[in-house]
Amino acid sequence: MTKEQAMAGASDEIQTIYTKNCLSCHGGSLEGKIGPNTNLQKVGSRMNKEQIAKQINQGGNGMPGFGGKLKPEEAEALAAWLAEKK
Numbered sequence: 001m002t003k004e005q006a007m008a009g010a011s012d013e014i015q016t017i018y019t020k021n022c023l024s025c026h027g028g029s030l031e032g033k034i035g036p037n038t039n040l041q042k043v044g045s046r047m048n049k050e051q052i053a054k055q056i057n058q059g060g061n062g063m064p065g066f067g068g069k070l071k072p073e074e075a076e077a078l079a080a081w082l083a084e085k086k
């Protein structure tokens with residue numbers, strides 16, 4: 001998957017939030033930089049939007065929670081975009 005394919009469906013704002021907060025561990029093409037579980041290219045086939053939003057807000061399994069850092073609507077928008085990655 002190319003960066004363009006990975007970022008399809010994400011607004012410029014979402015891409016900026018992703019780049020600042022998520023790219024270091026999940027990679028520029030959602031390929032995952034710290035192990036197979038960090039590959040998000042098909043995350044929407046494993047998790048729904050609510051589950052993804054929960055992971056973003058609360059973290060877990062080695063991922064920090066972003067509940068105190070991102071606005072609820074930012075976490076929601078990231079989750080909606082990632083839930084389409086099937």
Ligand code: HEC
Pocket residue numbers: 018021022023024025026034037038040043046052055056060061062063064066078082
């Ligand atoms: C410090 C590294 C780190 C950062 C930063 C990070 N994550 Fe994660 N993330 C992880 C790890 C590690 C896992 C794997 C957890 C597991 O093993 O189930 C994960 C899992 C996930 C999952 C669930 C994947 C699955 O299949 O279980 C989602 C969705 C996710 N991250 C989204 C994000 C988003 C969106 C951001 C930015 C707001 C972000 N992550 C930032 C490390 C990180």
